[in-house]
Amino acid sequence: MNGAEISVVAGVPKGLLIGGEWVEAAGGAQLAVENPANSEVLAMVADAGPAEALEALAAASRAQAGWAKTPPRTRAEILRAAFEEIMRRQEELSLLMTLEMGKPLAESRGEVAYAAEFFRWFSEEAVRINGDFYISPDGNTRVLTTRAPVGPSLLITPWNFPLAMGTRKIGPALAAGCTVVLKPAKQTPLCSLALAGILIGAGVPKGVVNVITTSNPAAVTEALVGDDRLRKLSFTGSTEVGRELMAKSSQHLLRLSMELGGNAPLIVFEDADLDKAVDGAMLAKMRNMGEACTAANRIMVHRSIAGEFSLRLGERMERLKVAEGTDPTAEVGPLIDQAAVSKVTALVADALGHGAEVVVGGSRIGDRGYFFAPTVIRGVPRHSRMFSEEIFGPIAPVYEFDSDAEAIEMANSTSYGLVAYIFTESFSRAHRTIEALDTGMIGVNQGFVSNAAAPFGGVKHSGFGREGGFEGIHEYLTVKYAALNLG
Numbered sequence: 001m002n003g004a005e006i007s008v009v010a011g012v013p014k015g016l017l018i019g020g021e022w023v024e025a026a027g028g029a030q031l032a033v034e035n036p037a038n039s040e041v042l043a044m045v046a047d048a049g050p051a052e053a054l055e056a057l058a059a060a061s062r063a064q065a066g067w068a069k070t071p072p073r074t075r076a077e078i079l080r081a082a083f084e085e086i087m088r089r090q091e092e093l094s095l096l097m098t099l100e101m102g103k104p105l106a107e108s109r110g111e112v113a114y115a116a117e118f119f120r121w122f123s124e125e126a127v128r129i130n131g132d133f134y135i136s137p138d139g140n141t142r143v144l145t146t147r148a149p150v151g152p153s154l155l156i157t158p159w160n161f162p163l164a165m166g167t168r169k170i171g172p173a174l175a176a177g178c179t180v181v182l183k184p185a186k187q188t189p190l191c192s193l194a195l196a197g198i199l200i201g202a203g204v205p206k207g208v209v210n211v212i213t214t215s216n217p218a219a220v221t222e223a224l225v226g227d228d229r230l231r232k233l234s235f236t237g238s239t240e241v242g243r244e245l246m247a248k249s250s251q252h253l254l255r256l257s258m259e260l261g262g263n264a265p266l267i268v269f270e271d272a273d274l275d276k277a278v279d280g281a282m283l284a285k286m287r288n289m290g291e292a293c294t295a296a297n298r299i300m301v302h303r304s305i306a307g308e309f310s311l312r313l314g315e316r317m318e319r320l321k322v323a324e325g326t327d328p329t330a331e332v333g334p335l336i337d338q339a340a341v342s343k344v345t346a347l348v349a350d351a352l353g354h355g356a357e358v359v360v361g362g363s364r365i366g367d368r369g370y371f372f373a374p375t376v377i378r379g380v381p382r383h384s385r386m387f388s389e390e391i392f393g394p395i396a397p398v399y400e401f402d403s404d405a406e407a408i409e410m411a412n413s414t415s416y417g418l419v420a421y422i423f424t425e426s427f428s429r430a431h432r433t434i435e436a437l438d439t440g441m442i443g444v445n446q447g448f449v450s451n452a453a454a455p456f457g458g459v460k461h462s463g464f465g466r467e468g469g470f471e472g473i474h475e476y477l478t479v480k481y482a483a484l485n486l487g
Helices: 003-010 050-069 072-088 090-101 105-128 164-176 190-202 217-225 239-252 274-290 303-319 338-353 404-412 427-436 472-476
Strands: 016-018 021-023 030-035 040-046 132-135 142-149 153-156 180-183 209-211 232-236 255-259 264-268 296-302 357-360 375-378 395-401 419-423 441-444 477-484
Touching (some): 016 190, 040 190, 050 142, 050 217, 072 090, 072 105, 072 190, 090 105, 090 190, 105 472, 153 164, 153 217, 164 180, 164 190, 164 232, 164 472, 180 217, 232 239, 232 472, 239 255, 264 274, 264 404, 274 296, 274 303, 296 303, 296 404, 303 357, 303 375, 303 395, 338 357, 338 375, 338 395, 395 404, 404 427, 419 427, 427 441, 472 477
Parallel strands (some): 180 209, 232 255, 264 296, 264 419, 296 395, 375 395, 419 441
Antiparallel strands (some): 016 021, 016 209, 132 142, 142 477, 357 375
């Protein structure tokens, strides 16, 4: 690492944040954080076990009553101060993110700004938590409803958006008056630790935000969800792990938010503007190297334009600069680890074995780090693994369809339902398709839907609950009703 990289990593706390103090794990246990661009160890951070996790929950539980009583304006000002500090440190945080996750610096800068926006948005929502008052139908009772914080919340975030996933959960929780235990992914804990330091500096009281880093997430999570002091679990990750967490959470009937896997279709109708469609496909597919639950997983193009579309998409993908994310010219960074490379390699091999054709790419690049070439594949059959599994890599499979009905049937023929993208110049076709798709979000003539001011979430096996938007704060609030006899 160069001087700037050493400095930014050195400035991040490496301990566990419990009750407002940075502490070591039992026995000084540590886990290594790897740079996916070169497989080198960036830093060693504390490696918590169940005991430390329960200490963090105890701290959150002790702080809950005081934080719930904190005036909404005070909570709002703390979040606003954290927003401003994140933006002030945008370059530093972007470099940190690129080092531990791999994405190019330009993308990291975009994520830092996006992450900060959740704190600004929910600082404004904190002072707008409302209730209602009305007369019952029989006229004898007055109905009073208020909203109260759910209570101590466990927030589990993935590695692919290491800062934004934290702010998207912490922002509404703190705004609502909930204390939290944050458990970031073991691959990318540094951004979460840096974020915790920013929140402390912004004035978050001791115990309101706690951070547990661990190489044994199953044991730590099981201990937390098995404790009756925990009242809420918000999880972003795979559907398989989500199912397990739901089952374990049933013991104490935890309030749940689940943002799980995706298998996003991107539909290009025959009347689409091809320039828009290719631009949109590039953004929807290649954001974050394709390592996103919102990534376009199945690109479906009307047969009459599929050839030209594939050619244009292949030309664009082939021109992308693949390099370490710290290279200013990099457009595509490495995948997160060897397991990710192995998965996309197997998916490509399976598709080729079923008769598909590689237009560009299709293989790993080099033997240093975890780079995979941006890839376009045509002729992938529906019975291939690539059609039904989440790719999580820079692979763009192109499928063909002949009618709107066939496109919609293909799009909906999955257990997932997070996001879809459609490209058409027809207003009526767009609306018909929006109504027909079984997804929680839809991008129309654009390949990007994430927005702090909009509700993010899916249906079916993509989960439930919403993050962001006016709806996001309600995931951390419960309704309290009082019947008033004024007789």
